[in-house]
Every structure is written in structure tokens, then in C-alpha cells.
Amino acid sequence: METRSRSSNNIAILSSDGTQELAGRIQAGLRNKSLSCPHILIKSWSFNNEEEGIHIPFSVRRRSVYFVHCPQLPNPNTGIIQALFAAEAGREGGAQEWVHILPFIPYMRQDRKDRPRVPISAKAIAEILSKNADRIFTLDLHVEQAPGFFDIPVENLSARYIFAKYFRKRFKGDISNIVIVAPDAGAHVRATRFAEKLGKNVEVGVLRKSRQKDSKVKIEKYIGPDLTGKIAVQYDDINDTGNTNIEGVRFLRELRPKEVLTCFTHAIFSHDGVSSAEDKMRAEGVETVTTDSIPRNDVYIKKGSIETFRGLFILFSITH
Known part of the structure; x- marks a missing residue:
């Protein structure tokens, strides 16, 4: 060119x-x-x-x-x-x-x-x-x-750079207790790269899931390090219906971690005719970190347990 x-x-x-x-x-x-x-x-x-x-x-x-x-x-x-x-x-x-x-x-x-x-x-x-x-x-x-x-x-x-910076700051540099969890096998490489960016010794686990009718998800198994007393961060690129995130959080909570968080780049948050993915996640008490890749108004951004990280201008500042 x-x-x-x-x-x-x-x-x-x-x-x-x-x-x-x-x-x-x-x-x-x-x-x-x-x-x-x-x-x-x-x-x-x-x-x-x-x-x-x-x-x-x-x-x-x-x-x-x-x-x-x-x-x-x-x-x-x-x-x-x-x-x-x-x-x-x-x-x-x-x-x-x-x-x-x-x-x-x-x-x-x-x-x-x-x-x-x-x-x-x-x-x-x-x-x-x-x-x-x-x-x-x-x-x-x-x-x-x-x-x-x-x-x-x-x-x-990739947003993993700003997410890594966010989590290092949130946990004051102590990332030894964090386990990154991929919500399915297809997200394992993505989760591994995020873990590598977060810190050299950060471990990775993966959930095995199957899709049911009407976009419902069933989590069948967790494969990875013991989560007892750990901070589990479920990491993916997209949250659409919220079903995978919610079912993943429910399953992970049964494994006795200290805390379960979710983190993803794109918050589509579709509405199923009854409630939006955002509403379902908030009702479930899911704490989430995402980006403003799909713009939303200030009322949305400041509500509840969903923290929207406004850092994309760093990624999209064009270098000349």
C-alpha cells in the first residue's frame, strides 16, 4: 500500500x-x-x-x-x-x-x-x-x-493490556491469588494470554459447557487449579445474553473461591424480551469489568456492580 x-x-x-x-x-x-x-x-x-x-x-x-x-x-x-x-x-x-x-x-x-x-x-x-x-x-x-x-x-x-493494569492496581500488585478462568474451551487461548499479561505465574482454568435450547447454558465441569480461597476472574471477549457469564459464576462459587469476578471486552447485553443481560447479571450479584467499546450513557456506566473501564482512547490514539 x-x-x-x-x-x-x-x-x-x-x-x-x-x-x-x-x-x-x-x-x-x-x-x-x-x-x-x-x-x-x-x-x-x-x-x-x-x-x-x-x-x-x-x-x-x-x-x-x-x-x-x-x-x-x-x-x-x-x-x-x-x-x-x-x-x-x-x-x-x-x-x-x-x-x-x-x-x-x-x-x-x-x-x-x-x-x-x-x-x-x-x-x-x-x-x-x-x-x-x-x-x-x-x-x-x-x-x-x-x-x-x-x-x-x-x-x-486487545483490551487485555488495560484490564491487566486495572487488576494490578485493584489488588495493589498482589496477583498471586488470581486465577483466570475461560468460560469455555474456545476462550482458553484468550484467557491464557490475559494471564500472561497480568503476571508470570498467574494460573488459568477452563469451564466445560453445553448449550441448551433458548440460549441457555449448562456448565458441566471445571478444569484447572484449586480455587479454594482464590480470586476467580472469568475472562472472555463478548457478553451477549449474559447466560454464559451467570452460569459460570454460579458454578465457580460452588468451588469455594474468595471472590468471583467477570471481565470481558464487549458488553452487548441483549434483551430477551423480559430483561437485559445487564439486569440479569446485577440481580445475580455478578461483579463485572468491561470497556466502552459499545458506547452507553453515563447512567448505565455508573450503575451498580458493572464497572465500565473508559480507556479505549489509549488504544485508538493514532501514532504519526
């Missing part, structure tokens, strides 16, 4: 509804590096037939544009279309470079064919997001091979 020179007067940061604060923090981070640039909110709307419209109310001609957007909002289908249309509008407007900053990318869990005649949806979405873009910054894609689905370079950053 051609290397393009950048200066403070040819960079622009665009954001969409819900990501203005994150974009503002990125702008502030660049300002601290003596790179001053405008931050513009794109305009989006829905027509009566639910088609989407996009307008960039600012000239992006000959600029390197960084579009801060969460495709999960207002829903995954609309969010993906907005990203596609924004990049198209930017190219039509003469942008020299278009970089997506997408803290969370939906559909990445659909990364393989589990039966005949189904799509690899993660690959299809990756191809859509690659159109008219030069690079993508994102956070904790669900599987390691996901960057290979895209037609452009992808910077798949």
Missing part, C-alpha cells in the same frame, strides 16, 4: 451517533501529540421505507479521515450500512485516505460453516467494511483468523 504523509492540517476525525465522546478523546490524544484536527459528527437518517442516508457536513478533500463508529449501534444491520455509506461518501468527496475505527464489529462470531448452505457471515461483513477503506482499527475480534477475512490491513488491538 502506498505510504501517505500526514500533517495536522490534513487529518479529520468523523464520528457517528454514540461515538462522539470516544472520537473526542482520540482528538484530545492527538492534540497532546501536537496534532490539531477537526472532529465532525456525520449526519444520518432513515427514510420512510427504512433505507439509510448519510451526509458528511465537512470537506474531506485530500484529507486522511478517521471514522469512529460502532456498527452495533443502533443495530448491527444499520450500523454496518452506515459504515459502508460513510466510506463511499468520503471517497466521493475526495478523501485521500479512509480509516475505520470500529471498537466492536458485529457478525464476527459467525466465522465458519456449521451446516450446509449457510454463509460465512464474518467474511461477508469483512468484505463490506473493506470497501473504500484503507485500514481498520478494532478491538478483540472474536477469532484470531478474522483479520484474514478483510481485504485491507486490520489492526486488531
